[in-house]
Amino acid sequence: MCFRQLFKRIPSFSKTGRCSLACLNVAQALGVVNDNIFKFTMVFLLIEVLGAAEASSILSATGAIYVIPFLLFSSYAGILADRLSKQKLLVFMKGVEVLVMGIAILAFATRVPWLCYGLLFILAIHSAVMSPSKYGMIPELVSQHVVPRANGLITSTSYLAIIFGTFLASFLTETTHSQFTWVACICFMIAIGGFLAALGIKKTPEQAKKIKAHPFFLKEIYYTLRIASLTPHLVTAIFSSAFFLFVGAFTQLNVIPFAIQTLHLSEIAGGYLFLVSALGIALGAFLAGKLARYKTALGLSCVACLGIAINFLFLSITTSLPLVIISLVLIGAFGGLFAVPFDTFIQLNSKDERRGQMIAAANFFSFTGVFIASLLLYVFSQFLELSSANGFAAVAALTLLVFLILISRLSEFFFSFLAKVFFFFFSPCRIELSALESNLSAILVLEKASFRKAFFLASQFPTMHFLFPSNRFKQSWYCRLIYSLHTAPKGLDTQELIAYAQTQLLPERPICVFFRKTFQIPTSAIYGWIELFQTKPLVFFIRFYKERTGWICRLEKKD
Template identity: 30%
Template sequence: MSTPFYLFRSKRFAPLFGTQFLGAFNDNLYKNTLAVLLTFQAAEWTSISSALLAPLIGAVFIAPFFLFSGLSGEIADRLDKARLARIVKVWEIIMMIVAVAGFATHSFSTLLLVVFGMGMHSTLFGPIKYSIIPQHMQQGELIGANALIESGTFGAILLGTIAGGALAAIPNGGVIASSGALMVAMVGYLFSRYIPSAPPPQRAEPFAFGFWKHTMDAITLAYRDRLVFLAILAISWFWLYGALLLSQFPSLVKDLLMGSEETVTLILALFTLGIGVGSALCERLSHHHVRYGIVVAGGIGMAVAGVDFALGIGTFEPSGPLSQNIHFWRIVVDVTLLGIFGGLFSVPLYALVQERSAPEARSRIIAANNILNALFMVLGAVATMAILSGGYNIAWLFGMVALGTALVGTIIYKVRREK
């Protein structure tokens, strides 16, 4: 048990990992296929400006996190999570069937409906995924299980993004991509069939439906434990930072580095690989327990690598092939380190939230995490547009976010020392 990889041989974990990995892959395969097609063939699909399509897709995908996260957490705390996982996968299959029809008929409204539906898929599965881990894992396995889930999620994001871009470039790419996603969804359903039963704890209070009520209940539950709430804020900051990096990499490579699509893929791959390495390293350093010092180390490491990354892109000057430009390799190393320290930063925080949450409220607290993750990513996108429109460059933005990460990690450690 020196590494968490033995969990892949366990029925307690492997089916959940497969279900999660394939679902995250499909989300990004579908979204990126649609985004690339609309970017280069917008006139064939809609009269909406191509500049507005990417933000529109992102907004429609993230809307269910605000609308339904509280309700999904409430449901996951009341029903068997393994059964719910299978229902969610059936929903994903239905969405992919609709997607095939939407691409085949060039129906933009249908495809946008599927974007919302896939956002619903992620919204419903999030509380199930993270609350079922402590139900099936032993306490000493939480760090390892979260490390594998975190690595797998970013790996699926990368593979789905690359596959979506590649398929969108070929004739009938949308139909091919959605047909492939349908098959992936079916395989994901088969994985979900093997997730062991995870019945909920008994709860006395009756169910009362209400979107706003469930959202506020989830956030209130998370707020009751100061350390849990700060951990959720820190996780949300990590997703803000990650979303900022992932969204800016393509334009950064094209406009500043003068690189190609292959350069974007390289940087995305190294960032994702870094998160996987950092997650695995976190499991080894933690000795199967939440170590708050690792969060601080991850935050400071992200700050140092992030500031150097900002300085690197702020002073970069293209000169000859990128492969022969030492400043380019400085940026590549910084991106990889950002991923490694990001894994160290985020994995213990997820384990902390799971460990300190009461079993009967765990899914709702995870739902609160999803709500705040979505809120931070939206605020980050709005702030990015405002800052760049205000005359500040992207290097300045990256530098400020990097320094903020060190502050967040230090606050977590300080609060822990006070308890």
């Protein structure tokens, strides 16, 4: 019987999305625990075999071997996730993990270094192949509004698993008195548990049976980015997701010399400080799943990016251990709040037949970020001779630059998030949305406009863009920098202005024409527009009324 027939016979014992999500979470968490136990236990074994003098070389080789498969095979893993059933691929790879851990018992018993490194490489390939399937199947298991919560749960559990796996590696090594074979046996049992959990995920369909892989993986990544560029903000989300792992990797690498140079602690204590940051990521990811809603979640990510920059800056100037711990927890928490909305955006805005490739592209750039973090730390310490505290300050400046880029590219989400917070706490106002519930691609005319009114509209329509007549705003610099602001060409009459507004419309993206004064649009302009575009736009006037309970905003359709 051929491999493909065997692959199709992989079973599934679940029928519901909630049960499947729980099984997916357990399967991936056990995999993360196993990765960390195996990786660190292998380091302890090789240090014992080769000597403590080789510790730095062993750690460097371990890090490189684990990262390389993500760079080489991420694009192919994405194609596999789209061509095959993600559930079946996940179960198959969990079976590979069981096999690897079985061989690891032999490798740890014989203490052969090349065999240990080889198994780590295979385990890294296993993780690289699993990742697009793990995240890509979430929208196939749960409804769209549950995806942010599911991502928050998966990410939170992953970082808790990292902490637990790192702890277990040291704990089991010490408890078994460096009997590494027994540790490998425990890893084998954990792998079996993960395999059984994967069987509990319900079957998912194949999405793109005919898609083919290019032999040169960089060209595949480039082609994926070209497709992603056709969807607004998808490329931004992919690179932002990668930036999160860059920040995490730099923090993990720099916190140990920071602990030694600034806090005068040991390198072991520095390792524990990163676990504090990982705990913060788990907390932030869980909160992001609870707080973030799909329409405004990217605005939360922008605010979280600013929080990361501020805490990096604070970390670079403090020498108090309690304040350092608080800063690291906050960096982690803001990191979780930053990452989950972008992961959700990638999942929900990728086509079903391309979702695995989009996630794979994000993985490729994420681990490129890990490599850049290592290179940057080397440049800071060896060439620029910066202290570890100054290294955190440099990354704070870089994060602040990323924040400015994000609020430029994701301005509608950022301003919508800020507006929601403002009007919730300080200025209650309600809006009657019945006219727009069925169609968000509409032209809204805001008369007697003020920025307060526009701010309120932004709070209600996260994807809204604003169009300013050129007689008031003559190609302002901020209209060129901010994605959601547009200036109409000079000299347009009413009919042409509405026609120009229509050219800025995209699905589910209303555009508001911003008038400082009352400006009645004649019916002839609407007819002229219909004749020009062979379709009928939805044109609404925005009216604000003062009532006892506060302001009310109504949308009135122009007949």
